[in-house]
Amino acid sequence: MSDNLITIENLTFGYGTEILHKGINMEFQRGKVSAIMGGSGSGKTTILKLIGGQIKPKSGSVSVDNQIVHKQNLDGIYKLRRKMGMLFQHGALFTDLSVYENVAFPMREHTDLPENIIKDLVLMKLNAVGLRGAYKLMPTELSGGMARRVALARAIALDPDIIMYDEPFAGLDPISMAVICDLIRTLNDALGATSIIVTHDVAETFSFADYIYFVADGIVAAEGSPKQLMASKLPFVKQFIHSEKDGPVPFHVSAPSYNSDLSL
Amino acid sequence: MKSLINFFEKVGFSVTSRIHRLGTATRLFFLILLASGESFKRFQLTMKEIYFTGVMSLVIIIVSAFFVGMVLGLQGYYTLQKYGSSEAIGVLVALALVRELGPVVTALLFAGRAGTAITAEIGLMKATEQLSAMEMMAVNPVGRIIAPRFWAGVIAMPILAAIFSMVGILGGYVVAVIVIGVDEGAFWSQMQANVDFRYDIVNGVIKSLVFGVACTIIALFEGYDAPPTAEGVSRATTRTVVTSSLVILGLDFILTSFMIGG
């Protein structure tokens, strides 16, 4: 148990008055690939932001490396963030910088490496995501999937201890998907990084994640290794794994009954 | 009755939200001052922004200044001529430009040209999570993005205002001396006798510095505070122009009354 790099305890959080998370407990073990799955809008991205200390929990806590994130001052949070890399759901590339400069950005900000070493590192990272040839392009000249791969290269630029991927597979063709899957696994095993993946992609996740959390209704509805979950009898898990339309996971955002809205 | 209460509610809300925004803007101002080290340590960052705010505004400033100066020359000449003192045209053009039009018109043009660009840029960076991403990379966006733009604006504004005044005076010179034929010696000597370096020119520079701070802060704040949507950013851009213009004119009155009174 002492091997947990990140621990989330009894976390509650909500934007405004609505409560999004109602007491979440998660543990992410060092050197493992953990996945967070759940319906759209169930607050997965928000959990990553809580880990990064961009927002503060209403109650409960997130601790990284035995330090409670929201109790840190700004310097402390920045120190923690230097150990993290995050792939944003929509890439969030700096639109005024080229692909090359985007990947070089964290290096320039946090290291004093000479230009030729930065160049080698950047091209290496871009090569890993298959975009070395695109280093001159501006982000607006990239396709959605390419932008995401550049963002991935940027997230791993400084070889962080913790890498958070927000939907790394969305918008990728099957080939890039397999490559990125491999990359995540390699980064994790070679660098000894701890990875957290937010994703909808059941097949891929079950094939390579070490541990999976299902988030629904603001709590962790199910958790376990892929094997355990496959065997699970929980209707919720079954629905998700087999992507059934009807089941306990609602497709609709909670709303008054359809009939009353249509004033029937 | 109900509509009356509604009305007061609306008034109250708009007052409190405005005060709230003023508070947030002030806070941003202090955050910028705190995070300014990098803008000077890595002056390249600020340099790039001076290029975008200052150099890119140069053409509009020079062209407008020339026209403003020519109009001043024409109007001034026809008015002064009635009193038989058309040589005073130089003084009139110079004082009008150095004391008022230089700093004020420059600031208004700056708000329209550079201010809107800053707001839109920051607003979009926020909307596309670029600022968030930067924070997650342990880089303070206020230090890396906001502060260099602030200092660039503060540095560029007085330079632009000085250029505006000088080009405007040349415009006045062209109309009065070259086109109308006012005596050149009288034009310059009357000007020199009546424009005081300390009280007119330096005060003009002080004004444009204050406008530089105000304009850039407003533009940055509106962008930083914009809702992360296309509509939010476009509204913020409009607000930058409206707020900047009002603030510039209001500040101009306050500064002028202090300078003349003092």
Place this chain on the structure above:
Amino acid sequence: MDKIKFDAWVGIFVAIGVISLLGLAMKVGNLTSNDIRETYSVIAHFENIGGLKPRAPVKGAGVVVGRVKSIIFDTEAYHAIVKIDIDKRYVFPKDTFANIYTAGLLGEQYIGLEAGGDMKNLSEGDRITQTQDAVVLEKLISQFLYTKASEED
């Protein structure tokens, strides 16, 4: 590449700005022309200063030789004490006459100095004893009307 472009343009920009500012200071303003650096100050008492203001010019034979430094009201003698800074280059005899004039009919007021014949010159802290007050237009008009009225009687 980009770096050089930015640097060059910003350099040009700042250079144009500095040239403009110098132009304003030298050609438009009075930084060079009547730049009064070293001064000595003297005082003069006036019964009425009219509209004289601090920083108003002090002229000798029409040439600006100094500026009014300050004006205070003497609560004992009930007159105005005007402090004048005069450029060190210009010397005036001790019995110089100080008048308050108006430039044009309605223009700004200034102090005109008329040299006397004394052998000694004014120096720091001296007092100009011979002064003539400002002509106050209202007074002039009422005087005029008064004399007219009395003539008619």
